[in-house]
Amino acid sequence: MIMEASRDSYPMEFGAMLKGEHDVIYEIAMIPGTVQGDHHTIMWMGNKPVDFTIIGSVHSHPSGVIRPSDADLHMFQNTGPIHMIVGYPYRETDYKFFNRKGEEIEVGLVGGNQLK
Numbered sequence: 001m002i003m004e005a006s007r008d009s010y011p012m013e014f015g016a017m018l019k020g021e022h023d024v025i026y027e028i029a030m031i032p033g034t035v036q037g038d039h040h041t042i043m044w045m046g047n048k049p050v051d052f053t054i055i056g057s058v059h060s061h062p063s064g065v066i067r068p069s070d071a072d073l074h075m076f077q078n079t080g081p082i083h084m085i086v087g088y089p090y091r092e093t094d095y096k097f098f099n100r101k102g103e104e105i106e107v108g109l110v111g112g113n114q115l116k
């Protein structure tokens with residue numbers, strides 16, 4: 001779904017928040033007022049719903065470089081512990097997860113509805 005949204009947004013960035021519970025990300029939440037640009041997705045945190053299931057963010061890099069920018073690092077610090085960046089051409093494997101500090105972290109994928 002994220003890859004599809006990223007492809008739809010190309011060449012603009014796609015951005016959303018990640019929602020999760022019990023260490024499982026189960027949904028993405030669009031933030032009203034999100035601005036898509038060529039290089040940055042600006043999320044207005046003032047519009048962020050009060051929702052404690054928001055555990056991080058996801059956004060796409062149309063450049064294909066899957067590495068957090070300085071602006072991304074700043075945003076990571078303010079939005080939660082788990083951040084996903086997907087890179088063009090948005091194949092199933094074109095993503096990485098990062099922690100608040102921008103260090104790459106391992107996040108497994110859960111298929112379908114089977115929660116472990």
Ligand SMILES: [Zn+2]
Nearest residue numbers: 061068069072
């Ligand atoms: Zn970025």
